[in-house]
Amino acid sequence: MQSIESEAKIAQEYLARIAKDAEAKFDEHLPPVKDRPCRLHEAMRYSMFAGGKRLRPGLAKATFDMFGGKGEKIWLATSALEMLHTFSLIHDDLPCVDNDDYRRGKLTSHKKFGEATAVMAGDALCIHAFEMMGKTGNAKAIELLAHLLGTYGMIGGEMTDIECEGKTVDLEIVDYIHYHKTAALIEASLLVGAMLAKASEKDMEIIRNYGRSIGLAFQIVDDILDIVSTTEELGKDAGSDIEKGKATYPSIVGLEKSRERARELYEESIKALDGLTCDTSILRSIAAYIITRVK
């Protein structure tokens, strides 16, 4: 049995490797800056290439390979997933939403290109993602992805997050926000990879449970890092959750209990994988990475 730290290291190396391939595909799939409207294409690329862990592409590629998926179509999905994640960040950073000036150590889209362009760049990335997904030929995967992105998924979580700012909320609401705003797209990434590899319904259900656990753990760790890290370490404003009166895990149960909950979720995610007969080692490593990451 490996230590959780060495497990995490395996995942980190895996994600870095996939990120490199995925990024080469982003470049291929994003419209070139020379095409009209040039500045919009520049804004889309600026945010897509602002760095980031490329976790969602990594998750989709992991389940695709795990279930024996073959061919190039997975790269359409990895581009689509990162475009959707980036779209959500651009719109979340807008002055009327979270009003953030920095993201991944760079100026946010609206700070760099102006608000109108930032709104349109987010819209364009969202639409372009569905064009990529259309090219996979899998309409079922599109339905599932859109469902987990929409008001019963990511957008629902973001909206509730905004509505609860500065309000006293209970753990049920924080769980709702975290699950929807973060875990839903993580779950979707895993499921899209599995679907494109034609995984069975039963296996999809297992992946769904694993995804929910690591997704929620991911956001709890995010909340913790917002408190214990510096802005430099994070590449975005540290301490901004408290400043904005955001509903977070530590604000309700404290840092120690938040850490315990993340650890529990990690164990639940590993247990969920028990039902699979294929090699799940990479998903176990990713779960370890998610709860030990420092940025």
Place this chain on the structure above:
Amino acid sequence: MQSIESEAKIAQEYLARIAKDAEAKFDEHLPPVKDRPCRLHEAMRYSMFAGGKRLRPGLAKATFDMFGGKGEKIWLATSALEMLHTFSLIHDDLPCVDNDDYRRGKLTSHKKFGEATAVMAGDALCIHAFEMMGKTGNAKAIELLAHLLGTYGMIGGEMTDIECEGKTVDLEIVDYIHYHKTAALIEASLLVGAMLAKASEKDMEIIRNYGRSIGLAFQIVDDILDIVSTTEELGKDAGSDIEKGKATYPSIVGLEKSRERARELYEESIKALDGLTCDTSILRSIAAYIITRVK
């Protein structure tokens, strides 16, 4: 040969009939207000039920029926198309974009619900539309629709429209803006209906040409109405194009030449339909309606 006015009347009655059925489906397809996030669902419904001609659903249903389409899936597409149109209006009305207070005689989304909710309501309608399209099972239609919506289509037109405000532009740019911002989604609506009815590639090409002509005519008529109508007649701010320094047809070639161009496009659209063997009477009527409409 019927007069253009009586042709237009037939289209108007047809569109009103389809609008009624399409609206019943919107109600079925939109998330209920009782579900969380309630206020976001309320905002989505507010804009979707703010009236409008429901032209895009009408166009999709027309080609679907014309090419012998059967079954209920067309209503998923009609809902999706109206959601996409509404999403674009909500984001276009935002303070950082066109900054409009009224739309269809009612307060715009951000005026009624606040900016953050308006951004999210637009996003949610866009995503929900792709969920509906996913349910049609036709990934090719999704790819085509997203392409005509994205930076090579509607969003490209909107962005260039914003960038050209207050600038001196030539007819080539106005044609680019009008084709992309308006005609692309009109073309997409016709093509999605045709695709769901399994129309041939050759027939799709004819529909594409027809769609481009009526789409461009539609926007030229819009430009003309912005000048010759009152705010009350339009349900939105009349004269706002001039006020904002928008690139329009009349601002470059004058009212009379704009009317001539719309008429030419009408004739081109009718001529395009010559290649079809099925009954095209409803598309001919719709073209007549588009260039004679007064709001």
